Each structure stands twice: as structure tokens, then as C-alpha cells.
Amino acid sequence: MKLSIYRYNPEKDARPYMQDYEVQLEHSDRMLLDALIKAKAQDDSLSFRRSCREGVCGSDAMNINGKNGLPCITKLADLPQHVTLRPLPGQPVVRDLIVDMTQFFKQYHSIQPYVVNHEAPPERERLQSPAQREELNGLYECILCACCSTACPSFWWNPDKFVGPAGLLQAYRFIADSRDQDTAARLDNLEDPYRLFRCHSIMNCVDVCPKGLNPTRAIGKIKDLLVKRSV
Amino acid sequence: MSVHRVVTGSRNGLTDWLAQRVTAAIMAVYTVIVLIVLLGGPPISYAVWKDLFTQGWMRVATLLFAASLCWHMWVGVRNILMDYAKPEGLRLALQVMTLLTIAAYLGWTLHILWR
Ligand code: SF4
Ligand code: SF4
Ligand code: FES
Numbered sequence: 001m002k003l004s005i006y007r008y009n010p011e012k013d014a015r016p017y018m019q020d021y022e023v024q025l026e027h028s029d030r031m032l033l034d035a036l037i038k039a040k041a042q043d044d045s046l047s048f049r050r051s052c053r054e055g056v057c058g059s060d061a062m063n064i065n066g067k068n069g070l071p072c073i074t075k076l077a078d079l080p081q082h083v084t085l086r087p088l089p090g091q092p093v094v095r096d097l098i099v100d101m102t103q104f105f106k107q108y109h110s111i112q113p114y115v116v117n118h119e120a121p122p123e124r125e126r127l128q129s130p131a132q133r134e135e136l137n138g139l140y141e142c143i144l145c146a147c148c149s150t151a152c153p154s155f156w157w158n159p160d161k162f163v164g165p166a167g168l169l170q171a172y173r174f175i176a177d178s179r180d181q182d183t184a185a186r187l188d189n190l191e192d193p194y195r196l197f198r199c200h201s202i203m204n205c206v207d208v209c210p211k212g213l214n215p216t217r218a219i220g221k222i223k224d225l226l227v228k229r230s231v
Numbered sequence: 232m233s234v235h236r237v238v239t240g241s242r243n244g245l246t247d248w249l250a251q252r253v254t255a256a257i258m259a260v261y262t263v264i265v266l267i268v269l270l271g272g273p274p275i276s277y278a279v280w281k282d283l284f285t286q287g288w289m290r291v292a293t294l295l296f297a298a299s300l301c302w303h304m305w306v307g308v309r310n311i312l313m314d315y316a317k318p319e320g321l322r323l324a325l326q327v328m329t330l331l332t333i334a335a336y337l338g339w340t341l342h343i344l345w346r
Contacts, residue, residue, distance in 0.1 A: 157314045193313065197244030200310070226245045 001025055001076070003039055005046065006086040008093050016093070018084075021046075025076065032071035032079060033060060048097035055210060058145030061088055062097050068147035068208040088150040090159070103159045104146045104166070111163060111171040111189065116182035132178035139173035139218065141211050142166060148205035148215055154198040161194035165205035165215030168196060172218035175225065187226055196222060241309065251306045254299035261296040290344045297340040301333045 001023055008016035021039040029035060033053055040046045050060040055073035063086040064074060071085075091099035117126065149155045149164035163171065171190060174180050190196040196219065205215040241247055273279055283289055308329050316322040 154314070191243055191245055193241040193244040193247065195244075197248055198314070223245075223248065227249065230245060 001035060002082045003035060004082070004084045005039065005097070007046070007096055009045070009095050010093075019043075030076060032064065032074040032076060032083065035076060035083075036071055036085070047095045056143060058143035061145040061147045061150075061210075063087065063089060068151045070145060070147070070210045073210060088146060090150050090156040091146075099150075101146060104149055104164070105144075107149075107159070107163045107167040108144065108170060110195075111167050111174070112182065112186070113170050113174065115174065115177055115180045116185075117179055118181055126179045128178050135176045135178070136173060138213060139169060139176060142169055142173075142213055143211060145210065147208045147210055148213075151204040151208045152199075153202060153204070154200060158194060158198055162198035163190070163195050165199070165219070168199070168222065169213060169215040169218045171196075172222050175222065183225075184229075187222070187229065190222060191226060196226075241313075247306045247309075250302055254303040257299040258296055258303070261292055261299075264292065284344065293344060294341065297337060301337050305329065305333055 003021045003023060004018050005021060006016055007013070007019045021042060023035050023038040023042070025035060025038075029038070031053075033050060036048060036050075040048075048060060048062065050072060051057040052059075053072045055070055058070070060071050061068060062071065063069075064071065065079070065084055068088060085097060087093050087097050087099045091101070091103070094100050115126075144166060146166060148169075149166045152165055154162050155164040168190075171186060175183050175186050180186075199216075199219050201216055201219075203216050206213075206217075209215070268283065269275060272283075284293070309326060312322050312325050312329070316325055
């Protein structure tokens with residue numbers, strides 16, 4: 001199989017270039033990440049992130065044949081013989097397939113990604129009913145891989161002002177949490193023209209999420225709450 | 232992250248978003264009404280057309296439609312400018328131009344309707 005991989009080492013290269021690798025697949029190679037690791041065995045200057053190799057850490061997100069995804073859970077069987085790999089779009093490249101995620105995590109932290117509760121903590125834990133817990137399904141599973149936000153045109157144009165789909169999904173995750181008491185402040189934080197309302201429901205985020213989550217629906221629910229509290 | 236106020240001609244994203252939806256609904260209703268009137272009535276001639284627009288309700292409805300269209304346009308064009316026109320000075324200039332153009336169109340509509 002042939003891999004064309006984006007290469008860029010800012011210390012050595014004047015500009016990025018594409019490099020081809022021919023890798024011999026074995027029977028035990030199931031995922032694209034296996035092929036990438038083979039390519040790295042040929043050329044150890046090739047750099048990419050990976051850790052869990054099973055779709056739970058979110059570190060190996062990249063652009064695979066034009067679509068963001070996780071090589072560790074992308075089946076080789078579903079790919080053509082020639083695969084082009086590029087770093088996540090719109091982010092500063094640190095080296096090869098590794099991008100600088102600072103902006104992405106800044107936006108994530110800006111929504112206060114933790115439960116805020118002003119009451120004294122109970123002896124053991126704050127309980128939820130099964131129905132309340134149900135509300136968090138489809139939200140808590142996010143692994144912060146950034147596939148969605150870096151596929152979102154609104155995030156490309158305004159990464160410093162627009163929270164992006166990943167951050168907004170998490171914003172709703174805490175708004176929807178029965179143990180959280182900060183809903184009003186959370187909504188205030190998203191009411192300006194940029195932080196949430198740069199989303200134009202393009203739905204690229206839904207298209208790429210490797211965990212099958214739906215940030216657009218979460219954004220819609222936040223909009224509903226904003227409307228409800230203002231009428 | 233503190234929220235830096237940027238010159239956008241907008242203070243609250245929710246208001247714009249709601250306005251865009253409400254104005255879209257008004258335009259849709261007007262379109263349906265006009266279609267019904269045109270298809271259900273006698274064949275269109277200049278006299279029929281003129282008669283239609285001398286009626287007060289039609290004038291008011293059309294004005295409402297035009298105002299909705301203008302507001303809708305303003306939110307939409309400003310959205311585009313917010314995304315793509317990065318230098319604040321340039322954006323401000325383009326926004327002022329947009330507003331003036333829209334105001335001119337609205338004035339013209341008024342003039343046509345009540346002439
Ligand atoms: S919503 Fe999906 S694509 Fe976005 S960061 Fe979370 S897991 Fe990744
Ligand atoms: S739906 Fe919104 S957040 Fe998702 S890709 Fe489109 S603009 Fe971005
Ligand atoms: S290596 Fe952890 S998600 Fe792919």
C-alpha cells in the first residue's frame with residue numbers, strides 16, 4: 001500500500017512537501033495506524049502522535065484522504081490502496097502530522113469543563129437519577145480529538161473567538177448535567193455574536209466525529225435554551 | 232478566555248439569530264399570500280396589478296416583507312463580513328456601505344408603494 005504523507009520540519013524545511021512510502025501489509029495489520037507505524041519503521045524522522053491505539057485518547061487525529069479521522073480505528077479494508085495523510089487542517093504544524101492544539105484547548109477551557117456546584121459536597125457523591133444520567137449520553141463520550149473543530153469552517157476563520165463544535169458539545173454536556181448549578185453563567189458566556197453564533201449549521205463536525213457524536217444537535221439545544229430564557 | 236469586544240455592529244448573537252428566523256418566516260408567509268392572490272385571482276394585467284397595490288393591506292404587507300428582507304440581508308451580509316473581512320477598519324467600511332445600500336433600497340420600496 002502507498003502512503004503519501006505531509007512532511008514539514010520547521011527547523012530544516014523551507015516549506016512543507018509530500019513524501020511517499022510503500023508499505024508491505026501483513027495479515028495482522030488491520031488499522032491505518034499499523035501502516036503508519038510501518039512507515040515510521042522505514043524512516044524514523046516521520047512524526048505523528050499516538051498513544052492508546054484504540055480510539056480513546058484522541059491523540060492521533062489527522063486528515064485521511066481529505067477527511068479528519070483517527071488512523072487507529074480506521075480500517076485498512078475500508079481504504080483505497082493509496083492514502084494521503086495530512087495534519088489536521090487550519091492548525092499550526094509543529095512537525096509532520098503533529099499540530100499545535102493550544103487554541104483548541106484554550107477554547108475547551110473557556111467553557112469551564114467541570115461541574116460547578118455551590119452546595120457543600122455530600123458525604124459520598126452527588127447522585128443522579130437514571131433519567132438525569134441519560135441526558136449525558138452522546139455528550140460525555142467526546143475524546144477531544146479535535147477532528148470536528150478542525151473540520152469546521154467557522155473555526156478556521158475565527159479560532160480565537162468561536163468556541164468550535166468540540167467546546168460547544170462540552171458546554172452543553174455541563175449545562176445538561178443535573179449536578180451543575182452554573183447554567184445561567186454558562187449561557188451568558190455563549191450569547192455574544194462569536195462564541196456560539198458563528199456556527200452556521202454546516203455540520204462538518206457531525207460528518208467527521210470518529211465517536212459518532214453530534215455537536216450540531218448540542219449547539220441547537222443551547223440555542224433553544226438561550227431563546228427560552230429570553231422570551 | 233476573556234471576551235474581547237470586536238466591532239461587528241452586533242451586541243448579541245441570539246438577537247441576530249432570532250431575527251433571521253422571524254424575518255424568514257414573515258417572508259415565507261408573504262410569498263404564500265402573494266401566490267394565492269395571483270393564482271386565485273383574474274389573469275394578471277396592468278390594471279389588476281395596480282389595483283392590488285392600491286389596497287392598504289397589500290401595501291403594508293409588502294412593506295413588512297421588504298423590511299424583513301432588509302433586516303435578513305443585514306444579518307446575513309454582516310455574518311459574511313464577520314467571517315471573512317478581518318481588518319476592523321475594512322469591515323466597518325463595508326458594513327456602513329451595506330447599511331446605506333439597504334436603507335436606499337428600503338426608501339425606494341416605500342417610494343414605489345406610496346407613489
Ligand atoms: S466531538 Fe467527536 S470529533 Fe469532536 S473532539 Fe469530540 S470525539 Fe473528537
Ligand atoms: S455545525 Fe456548526 S460547529 Fe459544526 S461544523 Fe458546522 S459551523 Fe462548525
Ligand atoms: S491512538 Fe488514541 S485515539 Fe488513536
